[in-house]
Amino acid sequence: MGSGRDLLQSGIEQLGLHATAAQIDTLLAFVTLIEKWNKAFNLTAICDRDEILRLHILDSLAVLPFITGNKIIDVGTGAGLPGIPLAIFMPEVQFTLLDSNSKKTRFVQQAVLELKLKNVEIVHGRVENLARKGEYDAVVSRAFASLIDIMDLTEYLLQSEGVLIAMKGQIPEQELKNISRSYLVKSIVVPGVEAERCVLRINKL
Template sequence: MLSSRPHCSSKKEEASGNSMEIVLKYFADFTPRQLDQFRTLAPLYKDWNEKINVISRKDIDALYEKHVLHSLAIAAVADLTPGMQVIDLGTGGGFPGIPLAIFFPEVQFHLVDSIGKKIKVVEAVAEGLNLTNVTTAHSRVEDVKNRKFDLVVSRAVAPLKDLWSWSKPLLRKNPPADRPSGLICLKGGDLAQEISESGCRPRLVNIYKLFPEEFFQEKFVVAVQ
């Protein structure tokens, strides 16, 4: 399900969380269009966040570390292939869906949240970036009907037990063997009890080993196939 190594560069220059440099510290080979889209994220989110608060004031100043690079931990461990259909459950302000949509322009992303104002921001950001591979829905997870996806992604919106319960009806049966499938979510802290209660046997990847920045201590990519 997960690739054996992250798609990371060897750049080791110092970079701060409020700069695009912290992303370039770990990822290389972006196209000019991708670079432009990533660099446009900060002004877009700062502008919209003043109108509709979807990111905390403290975190907006560390957007690239705490939101963009965190989201791209999924890209570092899962190689999404062209044509895949991915749903981001509880996308909030668009994470991890928006950074992943930039990273994987040939993958289709459907970003869902039950809070309308958050989806309004997501739609505005996607339009501002000219992301043609993003659709959105103001909807509860349980109300997503008549669509099947190759992969569910999410970031700390619910216990693993609930996330997996919501994900199963949305996933294609008998997915191609060469594609990542199932649920990939971003979580933090001691997950032992949560995993036990879920009944799942997920694979955990320590994000701090991918991106050795203080913020990523005790943060994990959790994958259920």
């Protein structure tokens, strides 16, 4: 089994992004940690290294062009996705990674330590209990619920000009009918992934 370096490098280029050798090394080290911890901590159902690279790492990086602001919270981060890949590419941005699963936050904490990421904070807890009103420029999430539910749960975390960036499968036409905020929705192509993917950027105001 190869390291996946060529697959990762090629996928990043296809996404229109640039990565340094150090960033590639850090992403591959992160994947190795996921593989190492996965059996004990049930981080992901995906075990094949190339599939982890495509469905988790490249999928996470596909949202990078939509991220703005200096303070971002990844709600429902799970194994640190998309937060850790984004933090590796955006070292000047401060990331909070939130999850209610203590096993997963323990893993993410260890990953942050081993990868020496200085711009990542891990919080174990539920989003509705996080006392950080208006603290973030953006909430990012690989959508864990309906858009309306995610908005209701996370909107208080955003400053007035803040945005919710939700990653979904196919464009949720029905859900969008219920949203009164201004929004942008864009289909994205993740290299090597046939399933439909889209990103929604919903303004708080």
